[in-house]
Amino acid sequence: MSENRGSWIGLWIGLGVLALLSPIGLIASGSAWGEWGADEFNQLLGYVPEGLKRFAETWNAPLPDYTIPGLGDVPGYIVAAVSGMAIIALLTWVMGRILARK
Amino acid sequence: MHIPDGYLSPSTCAVMYAASAPFWFMAVKKVKETLTARMVPLLSILSAFSFVIMMFNIPVPGGTTAHAVGGTLMAIVLGPWAAVMGISIVLLVQAVFFGDGGILALGANCFNMAIVLPFVGYYVYRLISANAPSGSKRQWIGAAVGSYIGINAAALCTGLELGIQPLLFHTANGTPLYCPYGLSQAIPAMLLAHLTMAGVAEAVVTDAVLAFVRKSAPLPVKNSFKKEVTA
Numbered sequence: 358m359s360e361n362r363g364s365w366i367g368l369w370i371g372l373g374v375l376a377l378l379s380p381i382g383l384i385a386s387g388s389a390w391g392e393w394g395a396d397e398f399n400q401l402l403g404y405v406p407e408g409l410k411r412f413a414e415t416w417n418a419p420l421p422d423y424t425i426p427g428l429g430d431v432p433g434y435i436v437a438a439v440s441g442m443a444i445i446a447l448l449t450w451v452m453g454r455i456l457a458r459k
Numbered sequence: 460m461h462i463p464d465g466y467l468s469p470s471t472c473a474v475m476y477a478a479s480a481p482f483w484f485m486a487v488k489k490v491k492e493t494l495t496a497r498m499v500p501l502l503s504i505l506s507a508f509s510f511v512i513m514m515f516n517i518p519v520p521g522g523t524t525a526h527a528v529g530g531t532l533m534a535i536v537l538g539p540w541a542a543v544m545g546i547s548i549v550l551l552v553q554a555v556f557f558g559d560g561g562i563l564a565l566g567a568n569c570f571n572m573a574i575v576l577p578f579v580g581y582y583v584y585r586l587i588s589a590n591a592p593s594g595s596k597r598q599w600i601g602a603a604v605g606s607y608i609g610i611n612a613a614a615l616c617t618g619l620e621l622g623i624q625p626l627l628f629h630t631a632n633g634t635p636l637y638c639p640y641g642l643s644q645a646i647p648a649m650l651l652a653h654l655t656m657a658g659v660a661e662a663v664v665t666d667a668v669l670a671f672v673r674k675s676a677p678l679p680v681k682n683s684f685k686k687e688v689t690a
Contacts, residue, residue, distance in 0.1 A: 367675030368504045375511045382515040382526070389516070390523040390648040391621050391638065392463055398639075406465075408628065408636035413465035418558030423514060438514055441552060442507035448548050449506040453499035456491040 376438040380431040460525070460617050460649070461553065461568055464561030466638040467620060468628045475620070476566030482543055482574045489540035498537060501676065505533045505668075506545040510552065512664060513559075517656045521648065525657035528572055528613070531580025531606040532665040536672065542577035549573075567620055571613040580609025594673075602669055603662040610661040611653045618642070618649035 388397065395413055398405045423437035424430070467475070494502065509529035516524040533542040547569045553559040560568045584605030591597035622642030625635035638645070 364677055365500045365504065368501075368672065371671060371675075372504065372507055372511060375508070379511060379514045385516040385518040385524045387518075387522050387524055389460065389525055390521070390652055391466060391617070391640070391645065392461060394463075395465075402639060404634075406635050406637055406639050407630070408468065409465035409638070411465070412469070412561075412563060412637075413463065415464040416554070416558070416562040418554070418556055420556055421558040423557050423559070434514070437557065438511050441510050441556065444556065445510050445549055445552050446503040446507045448552070449545055450499060450503045452544065452548070453490075453494060453502045454496070456487065457494045457496045457499050458492075 372442060373439075376435055376442065379438040380434045383430060383434055460528075460572060460614060460653075461550070461560030462564040462617065462621065463558075464563045466561070467564050467567055467624060468637050469563065471620065471624070471627075471637075472561075472563040472566060475564075475570050479547075479566045479570045479574060483547060483569075486540045486543040486547070489538070490544055493538060494541060497677075501672075502537060502541055502545055505529065505536060506549055508668065509533065509546055510549045513549075513553070515660075517660055519652040519656045521651060523648070523652060525652040527657060527660040527664045528576060528610055529661070529664060529668070530572060530576040530613075531584065531602070531609040531661065532668055534577035534581035534609075535584055535602055535605070535665070535669065539577045539581040542581070543573050546573035546577065567617075571616045571620075575616050576609045576613035578609075579612040580605040583608045599666055599669075602665050606661040606665040607658040611650065611658050614649040614653035614657070615646065618646035621645040621649075 393401065395405045395410055398409070420437055423434050425433035425436045428436060512529045513526045516526055519525050528546070530542055530546050533545050537545070550560055550565060550568050550573060554562050554565050554568070582605075584601045587601030587604055588598040591601070619642070621638040621640065622645035624638040625641045628636045630636060640648070
């Protein structure tokens with residue numbers, strides 16, 4: 358029984374590889390069903406539902422649709438993937454450390 | 460499956476926050492009871508994984524796209540309550556930073572993807588793999604089938620929430636105020652995307668990452684697949 362062999366490094370590397378590959382996700386064109394913006398509604402229906410128009414802009418995200426200002430789609434997507442993962446890893450790690458049994 | 464703001468009425472959003480809130484409180488309580496310090500890196504890794512896997516948009520019939528979530532995977536490895544917490548944090552970050560899913564709709568999105576998905580997926584997995592030896596074929600099948608059903612249960616909930624909007628909320632002359640598509644359009648559209656492509660992707664992703672985690676994670680975590688995980 359060899360306890361503690363290996364470490365988390367392989368999994369973190371795996372996440373890095375996925376970030377680099379993430380622009381594959383840009384190939385599929387079109388929005389997900391039910392995630393259209395107001396302009397897309399104009400094309401689909403010829404009008405934008407009133408309430409939808411009113412609440413659609415409740416929040417303006419700094420990096421909409423995983424874009425980074427000044428970067429192209431592909432590098433932007435990779436940077437967004439890495440930044441998002443970093444923020445999430447940090448938040449979950451902090452919460453986990455606070456909550457976990459010692 | 461990320462509902463943007465404006466698709467659900469404010470009252471629907473409030474109801475969905477109210478529906479999710481008790482699960483969030485319980486998740487904090489349960490994670491506090493069951494999560495061990497050495498499992499914390501895995502919570503971070505699987506949450507980050509869920510985020511990045513959702514960026515892999517897959518084309519689905521009808522010209523739209525869908526994606527895997529990795530929620531049943533997290534529920535199998537860390538327990539469903541840790542998955543509630545992890546996926547909720549992922550959805551929060553997606554909404555706040557990337558505008559993927561609304562802020563008003565966050566309660567609904569968490570209910571679908573961070574609560575229904577991991578719980579349904581996890582209990583289907585448990586049902587199929589009950590008493591199966593660790594690493595047995597039945598466990599892998601259970602994980603895959605649970606993932607497939609879990610993500611489709613979430614898609615069905617999303618379709619329901621969107622589809623009731625034009626029934627409940629419209630102007631005097633019947634023009635929809637929010638999501639304009641009714642149940643007969645929203646549910647088939649959501650299920651078509653997830654029964655075909657995203658469900659299969661979720662199943663493949665779960666088994667692939669389970670295999671990878673078992674192979675490359677430090678041993679104590681691998682052992683805990685058997686017992687510690689049944690929180």
